[in-house]
Amino acid sequence: MSCRSVLLSMALLSAVITGLSSLVHAADLNDPAPIGKHAGTFMVRLRAIGVLPENLSSATSLGGSVHASNQVAPEVDLSYFLTDHLALELIAASTRHEVSxxxxxxxxxxxxxxYVLPPTLTLQYHFMPHGRFSPYVGAGLTVAWFYDTSPSRPTVAKVGFETTVGPTVQIGADYxxxxxxxxxxxxxxxxxxxxxxxxGGAxxxxxxxxxxVVGVGIGYRF
Structure with a gap:
């Protein structure tokens, strides 16, 4: 990622945090008491995320290696608390990457x-769910669909990427x-x-x- 891209990403994250903080400050007037996390409830989160492909163990039939670019995007997730400590989280986001x-x-x-659409389902364990600060860990599965692929003509006339499935691990915290x-x-x-x-496979x-994938954002618990 170039210096300019990093600065733009930081500016976007800063703008999102500032906007979300303003919303929370406004809500504070009518909803001051913290409620924690409890079984049978839902939480919706909106995050700004940075997607950083590691591009490991890559190869082509012409030699060399493959690189997919970093990207910044919004992400939405929905969590359902099975117990005070255990929650299922479904994550949805879509990003566009340059491939070379x-x-x-x-x-x-x-x-x-x-473009890639990687819906992810994780099972999380939330520590200290009734406290203001509640870290969590999670593990689950990601399915990545590639769509709206555009070849870089004239060298590449056609390109397609296989759908892929893989494990995901997660760590985070709510305040x-x-x-x-x-x-x-x-x-x-x-x-x-x-x-x-x-x-065509040539x-x-x-x-x-x-x-x-790293992110920061705001959540609302129903």
């Missing part, structure tokens, strides 16, 4: 761009700011491998994307 191959026999190749409102920080490590077919590539 470097050090091939053709040199650096811009493959194109693709009960006031009433039903929570501040949230979260990090997930997804283990995802995918294969690409370029120009060129093949594989990569362990293994994205790290």
């Amino acid at each position: 191959a470097s050090a091939t026999v053709l040199g650096h190749v811009d493959v194109g761009s693709t 009960n700011l006031t009433g039903h409102w929570f501040l949230n920080v979260d990090a997930k490590q997804m283990f995802l491998n995918t294969r690409a077919r370029i120009n 060129i093949r590539a594989r990569t362990s994307l293994d994205p790290t």
Whole structure:
């Protein structure tokens, strides 16, 4: 990620946090008492996330390695508390990534761009659910669908990526700011491998994307 991209990402995260803090401050007037987490309730969170593919163990039939770009995007999740400590969380987000191959026999190749939709379901354990500060850990499964893929013409006329499934681990914390409102920080490590077919299969590539997803946002518990 370039210096400019990092600065833009930081500015976006700062704007989101500022806006969410203003909403919570306004809600504080009518809903001052913290309520914690309890069985049978739902929590909705909105986060700003950074998606950082690790691009490990990649290769192409022309040699070299594959690289997918970092991205910043919004994320929405819904949690249901089975008990005070245990919750199921469904995470939804979509990001667009630029894909390229470097050090091939053709040199650096811009493959194109693709959107990925990786719904993720995790089972979480929440420590100290009745306190203001409540960290949690989680583990689950991610399914990644690639769609609206655009090849980088004229070198690449056609490209497609396989749907992939892999495990995900998670760590995060909620802070009960006031009433039903929570501040949230979260990090997930997804283990995802995918294969690409370029120009009808004339060129093949594989990569362990293994994205790290870090986010910050706000939650509301019903």
